[in-house]
Amino acid sequence: MTTAKATGVAAAALAAAVLVFGSGCSAATAPERPAPSSSSAAPTPSAAPRPAVPDIPIQGTTPGAQQPTVPPVRISVPDVGIDIPIDPVGVLDDGTMELPANTQVAGWYEFGPDPASATGATILAAHVDSLVYGLGPFSRLRELAAGAPLSVTTADGAVHDYTIASVAKVPKAEIPLDTVFDRSGPPTLVLITCGGQFNRDTGHYLDNILVTATPVAG
Amino acid sequence: MRTRMIAGTVAGCLAVLGLAAAPANAISPTTADLYVLHAVPATPVDVYVNGALTLDDFQPGALAGPLDLPAGTYSVAITASTATDASAPVIGPVDLVLAAGTSYTAVAHLTEAGAPTATLFTNDLAKTAPGQGRLTVRHVAAAPSVDVLAGGAPVVTALTNPNEAKLDLAAGTVSAAVAATGTTTPVIGPADVSIQDGVNTIVYAWGSLADSNLALAVQTIGGLQTAPHGVPAGEAGLAADPDAEPLVWGAGVLLLLMAAALGVTTVRRVRRDSSAR
Numbered sequence: 001m002t003t004a005k006a007t008g009v010a011a012a013a014l015a016a017a018v019l020v021f022g023s024g025c026s027a028a029t030a031p032e033r034p035a036p037s038s039s040s041a042a043p044t045p046s047a048a049p050r051p052a053v054p055d056i057p058i059q060g061t062t063p064g065a066q067q068p069t070v071p072p073v074r075i076s077v078p079d080v081g082i083d084i085p086i087d088p089v090g091v092l093d094d095g096t097m098e099l100p101a102n103t104q105v106a107g108w109y110e111f112g113p114d115p116a117s118a119t120g121a122t123i124l125a126a127h128v129d130s131l132v133y134g135l136g137p138f139s140r141l142r143e144l145a146a147g148a149p150l151s152v153t154t155a156d157g158a159v160h161d162y163t164i165a166s167v168a169k170v171p172k173a174e175i176p177l178d179t180v181f182d183r184s185g186p187p188t189l190v191l192i193t194c195g196g197q198f199n200r201d202t203g204h205y206l207d208n209i210l211v212t213a214t215p216v217a218g
Numbered sequence: 219m220r221t222r223m224i225a226g227t228v229a230g231c232l233a234v235l236g237l238a239a240a241p242a243n244a245i246s247p248t249t250a251d252l253y254v255l256h257a258v259p260a261t262p263v264d265v266y267v268n269g270a271l272t273l274d275d276f277q278p279g280a281l282a283g284p285l286d287l288p289a290g291t292y293s294v295a296i297t298a299s300t301a302t303d304a305s306a307p308v309i310g311p312v313d314l315v316l317a318a319g320t321s322y323t324a325v326a327h328l329t330e331a332g333a334p335t336a337t338l339f340t341n342d343l344a345k346t347a348p349g350q351g352r353l354t355v356r357h358v359a360a361a362p363s364v365d366v367l368a369g370g371a372p373v374v375t376a377l378t379n380p381n382e383a384k385l386d387l388a389a390g391t392v393s394a395a396v397a398a399t400g401t402t403t404p405v406i407g408p409a410d411v412s413i414q415d416g417v418n419t420i421v422y423a424w425g426s427l428a429d430s431n432l433a434l435a436v437q438t439i440g441g442l443q444t445a446p447h448g449v450p451a452g453e454a455g456l457a458a459d460p461d462a463e464p465l466v467w468g469a470g471v472l473l474l475l476m477a478a479a480l481g482v483t484t485v486r487r488v489r490r491d492s493s494a495r
Contacts, residue, residue, distance in 0.1 A: 056273060056282040061255065061422070061435035063409045090389070091349035097446035111349060111389060111415035111443070125449050129456035139457040172448060181445035183416075194452030197459050205452045 070116040072108050072160075074153040075124060075191075080140035086124060086152075103127045103136025106191075112181055115152050115160040115215075120183040122152070125192040128205070138193035141209050142167065150213055152189065162189050162213035169195050169207045180210065189213040245286070245343075250316035252292075253283030253341075257327040257358050257424035258334055259431045265326075266295040266304035266311075275299045279424075281323075281437055289318035296326050296336065309334045321439060327358035327424055330379040337380040341439055342418060346386055348446045351413040353392065354384040354420040361427035363399040367408070368392045375399060389415045396423050396432075406432045416443020 076083045089098040089107035099107045106126040113120035126138040148164045165188075180190055189212070196207025245251045254265060256276050265273035265282075273282055276299070295304040295311035304311070309326055316322060321341040329335050339356060346352055355366045357379045366374035366383070369392065374383040376399045395407035406423055413419060417440045425431040 056254070056285055058273075058276075058280050058282045061279055061281045061437060063411060063421075063434055063436045091446050095348045095444075095447040097348075097449045099449070099451055109446070125451055128452040129454040130452075131454050134454075135456045138451070177445035177448070181443075183441070183443065192449045192451060194450070195457060195459070198452070198455035200455060203453050204450055205455075205458065208449055208451070 069110070070114045070154045070156055070158075071110070072115055072122065072124065072152045072154050075106055075150065076153075077141075077144070077148070077150040079148045080137075080143050082137045082140065082150075084126070084137055097123075097125060099125055099127055101127070101130065101132070103130045103133045103138070106138070109181065113183060113187070115154050115187075115189065116156075116158070117187060119187060120185060121181060121188045121190045123181055123190050123192065124152070128193040128195060128209075136193075138191070138209075141191055141193055141211050142169065142195055144211060149216075150189075160189075161216040163216055164211060164213045166210075166212045168210045170210055171196070171207050172205075175208055175210070187215055189215075245319050245321055248318050249286050249288055250318060251284040251321040251341075252287055252314070252316060253281060253285075253321075253323040253437065255281050255323055255325045255327075255422065255435060255437065257325050257422055257435060259328075259425050259429065261308075262299040263308070263326065264297045264299050264301055266297065266307075268293050269295075269304055271304075279433070279435055281435070283323075284321070287316060289316055291315050294324060294336065296334075309336050312336050312338075314338050323420070323437065325356070325358050325380075325422065327380070327422075328360040328426055330360060330362060332360040332426055332428065335380070339382060341420065342384060343439065343442060345444050346416050346418075346442050348444050349389055349415055350386045351389050351415055352384060352386050352418040352442065353394075353411070353413060354382055354418055356380075356382040356420060356422045359423045359425050359427065359432055360429075361398075361405070361423070361432060364396050364405070364423065365399050365401070367395040367397060367402060367404070370395075370402065370408075372397075372402070384418075387413045389413055394421065394434075396434075406434055409434055411436065414438075414440070416440060418442060 071088050072086045074085050084104050084106055086106045086108050087100050088110035090110055092098050097109060103126060106124045109123035113122050115122050127136055128139045129135045144164055144167050146164055146166055150162050150164065152160045154160065191211040193209050194205035195209040196205055198205050254273065256263065256278050259278055261278060263276050264271060265276055292314045293311045294314055295307040296309040297304060297307050314324060321343050323339045323341055324336060325339065326336050342352060342354065355374050355377060357364060357377045359379060363376050363378045365372040366377065373385060377383050390413055392411045392413055393408045394411045395404035397404050411419060411421060417438050420437040422435040423432065424435055425433045
């Protein structure tokens with residue numbers, strides 16, 4: 001009886017989580033830009049009052065170098081004894097994020113922001129386990145609680161301090177990756193690994209563990 | 219208890235992430251983005267939009283914008299930079315019809331024969347695949363048909379003024395050059411062009427072959443990226459939560475035991491009943 005009841009509560013909580021999750025997702029992805037002040041009337045070629053033209057920014061067009069990135073090279077999460085190096089990674093042919101094979105190395109999504117970026121999420125992910133390397137340090141991410149400190153060292157030697165804001169287990173089918181891999185919002189750090197139940201037929205976990213952290217001011 | 223905590227943290231997580239998502243481009247369901255590129259060599263100009271001076275002393279090779287404009291038709295006239303009004307344009311006036319939710323670049327340039335003209339291009343803002351960027355090449359030079367070479371090999375062939383070609387490429391640096399169609403000897407470049415994830419890099423071949431001032435101009439429009447389709451970060455099941463199956467099995471055993479217990483009780487009752495008689 002108690003087992004069945006506990007399962008029911010868990011299911012309800014999960015449904016609530018998905019609901020909260022869903023609404024949060026749509027709120028995040030549908031910010032309407034306020035209508036411009038001059039949107040009162042659609043202009044017609046013959047009409048005398050044409051829409052006003054605002055000031056225009058001007059830029060050069062000389063072929064130039066890409067804005068340099070500052071790759072993160074090491075992450076330390078003292079509360080759970082994580083202190084591992086970071087390699088830059090991209091995507092695999094199937095469009096999923098590339099990850100270092102070694103569970104003792106985290107991957108930084110090199111197409112996205114870095115810890116020195118003014119906006120967006122720096123994405124660090126590592127295999128939770130491996131048939132070759134065994135259980136990895138990111139398996140301990142789920143033991144973390146909000147408020148825990150972590151730091152990331154970048155290639156220029158700078159140390160970026162963060163405070164963990166949330167730890168969540170999200171079904172892979174539900175995770176809003178375009179929101180997680182953000183480029184334009186406030187600077188954050190997101191740690192990703194796998195968790196939840198394991199499907200032995202596909203060799204995949206059903207959930208991602210997502211840890212978000214915000215920069216320590218100063 | 220633990221599940222409730224996770225529900226809370228999911229909400230918290232999204233509260234943090236939800237602050238994100240300013241649109242990379244200013245276009246909206248009611249407005250268009252307009253850029254203006256000056257690609258007529260050696261001639262500073264003034265640009266009038268709907269009769270009002272909008273760009274003063276606009277220099278060759280400069281890119282203005284984006285303007286976030288309500289959808290509609292705009293009259294554009296380009297004059298010598300010494301003009302005091304739009305009455306004697308060197309290009310136009312032309313009517314630009316701008317649709318909502320669309321990005322445009324209006325280019326003042328030379329025709330293949332070398333006469334000043336203007337062309338309105340539509341910028342492709344379709345999302346790019348994870349890890350890819352877009353290369354758009356536009357021929358706005360006083361020059362015949364060209365091929366575009368990437369790393370020495372033609373990727374665009376027989377491109378003529380005032381047309382464009384585009385392709386999506388893996389992010390990285392491309393050594394780009396422009397050659398007369400059917401040849402591989404560059405008339406422009408080679409120059410390193412950066413292809414960035416989620417960015418449409420628009421390269422203009424402009425100037426005049428006869429005047430030996432052919433050049434490349436580069437415009438970039440970002441925010442087209444797609445996140446990776448997933449983060450498969452485990453393969454051994456060593457960190458797995460307990461499977462659902464043993465739980466089901468356990469519940470089944472419990473039911474069987476309960477049924478058995480009930481059965482025993484019933485039998486006993488029956489026996490007691492029968493013995494009472």
